[in-house]
Amino acid sequence: MSSKSVVTIERHIIEAERQFPEATGAFSSILYDVAFAAKMIAREVRRAGLADVLGYTGEVNVQGEEVKKLDEFAHEVIFKALDHTGHLCGMASEEVEDFISIPDRFPTGKYCVLFDPLDGSSNIEANVSVGTIFSIHRKVSDHPRGCVEDCLQPGYKQVAAGYVVYGSSTMLVYTTGNGVHGFTLEPSIGEFLLSHPNIRIPSPGQRIYSVNEGNYGKWFPGQQRLVDHLKGQDGGPQKPFSARYIGSLVADFHRNLLYGGMFMYPADAKSPNGKLRLLYEAAPLAMIAEHAGGRASDGTGPINQIMPRSLHQRTPLYIGTTEFVQMAEQFLAEDRTVEPEAVSIEAIAAGV
């Protein structure tokens, strides 16, 4: 038997907490609760394809209970794992329009959690990996039981962030700013075990780009030139990048974190802020990327410097290997330096 010790996520969190003698344990407890919710969601995701086989054909299941869509189920599991603990002053979820208050019957605390309960859930019927993303902030408002201000904080203020990928195995990856650590769920004992300590994006790593290239025709010229360049269509780089796009952000990000590469969801003429959500998707993954030696940008600067104005704000996203993200920023900057076309007197007169 190997002499290597097995490190559960609980042990890992406790050992990290010991480095902060003033810690109350509240923060550690939130991380356990998120890991617990992830196990519940993993269990349900594994059974996703069985819904029809087991007779879950409509809104009501065989026990006469309402069958929830998996993303709603995931939202409820996370909410219920966290609502009663006394550690949170509120939550925000991609599934819910407004700030989520802690029910009056429970005490509140000094943190708030933002989450995308089941990202990529449109892929689930095809057995494609999906994920949960979470972000933890300290309470900053004067409101005794928290308010939306506690959630509307820039990413650099996150105290922790992480994600769970429900793939061929279930993995939870998180950072509190002291390295990025990955845990794989051992299903037979129901424990997350440390499998990927201190993850760093490999450098040099694989040359991968991940983007929905079906949108090429809608992209701005800088984005088109960037992808042409990655494919070697403009004469460089010498060896073209490989394209890998699952269409499930957590899974695409996770692969690029382990192998190297860049995920992009650009702005385009129709969606000037892209598709992805700043607070539930971009900011937490940006914290992970940065602490793994990578970079995350909206194409003009770091994601985690953006001051959010609303809970469901969207942002373009370029994330992964630092050099690739910087290259993207350079290509996109060229669009901004192009002189506006001279407008003729005739055109102005014609009201064009």
Ligand code: AHM
């Ligand atoms: P969702 O939050 O509705 O699941 O949408 C987010 C997902 C991401 O997982 C993925 O990167 C992206 O949408 C894919 O979008 P597209 O289908 O436009 O390529």
Ligand code: MG
């Ligand atoms: Mg999402």
